[in-house]
Amino acid sequence: MSASPVVPQRPSGSADGPSDRSVLLVDVVARLRAAGCVFAEDEAELITSAARTSAELAAMVARRVDGLPLEHVLGWAEFRGLRVQVDPGVFVPRRRTEFLVGQAAALVGPGAVVVDLCCGSGALGAALAAEVGRVELYAADIDPAAVRCARRNVADVGGSVYEGDLYEPLPGELRGRVGLLLANVPYVPSEEIGLLPPEARVHEARVALDGGADGLDVVRRVAAGASRWLAPGGHLLFEASERQAPAALEAVARCGLASRLVGDEELGATVVIGSRPAVG
Known part of the structure; x- marks a missing residue:
């Protein structure tokens, strides 16, 4: 998998609204699909749900794009x-x-x-x-x-x-x-x-x-x-x-x-x- 310069960011605030989360998921799915992840939608859902901060989300997506198994990314x-x-x-x-x-x-x-x-x-x-x-x-x-x-x-x-x-x-x-x-x-x-x-x-x-x-x-x-x-x-x-x-x-x-x-x-x-x- 090859890395992309685009880094998805979780919107600021204590929680994402429905529309914010949808935009976030679209960004993550696009990165994972471009990297060759066959089940990009499912993986994006799991990663965004697991990440607690914008920085953690960006790091998790980057590790998956670099080829780390999803299970190792999630832990x-x-x-x-x-x-x-x-x-x-x-x-x-x-x-x-x-x-x-x-x-x-x-x-x-x-x-x-x-x-x-x-x-x-x-x-x-x-x-x-x-x-x-x-x-x-x-x-x-x-x-x-x-x-x-x-x-x-x-x-x-x-x-x-x-x-x-x-x-x-x-x-x-x-x-x-x-x-x-x-x-x-x-x-x-x-x-x-x-x-x-x-x-x-x-x-x-x-x-x-x-x-x-x-x-x-x-x-x-x-x-x-x-x-x-x-x-x-x-x-x-x-x-x-x-x-x-x-x-x-x-x-x-x-x-x-x-x-x-x-x-x-x-x-x-x-x-x-x-x-x-x-x-x-």
Whole structure:
């Protein structure tokens, strides 16, 4: 996106009148549309509603025009009915991932032990807890910025967030107790990172996107450790692309889990579910 020299200004006074607000929105929409924002009207509404002063509005519009993701401009993302805080550089939770949370919610109830690996902002764990009732939530991410952000998002549900690589930072006493393992793993093949929209490849941490040569390096590592952490009858859920689904299912099955695939065409979501056999 290229910047424009025109800076929208909020009219002076304690509040905008209806006509003033309409003029302001038109100005912001024009800037965003010129910068290539497909949903300029919706974005303008959100930005103008969030800005508290003329200076803040101008700064927010400028950041969006420069290509910063809307969620980073606002400081939050809507995810399954929640307003999740998203700091600059932190992976923005995708709308398609709401499908994964819905599938997870159908598998557990209140009091479940839940682990959210590659947690990013903590959106998945927070949304699941909000949906099924209080759970025993543990989350982990290798990115320090994501960990700081996730701690704020899961505070209200009593979740704990750890910094480190996959299972490594989790408390050892969780082994064999986890009823639900969510893993929002990176699964973009390394050579395809350059094809992602600038909002992702420039403004989100590469570690949250890059899944290795075929996109499944992290998936294989998560699957390899899942049986040691899942309780009997526990479940592992993660996303993959439709193209990767056969290899992802095979990776899960090789690790001793029963595997199945679910999807939502409208959201473009493909979710792999691995289940540890129940005892008895």
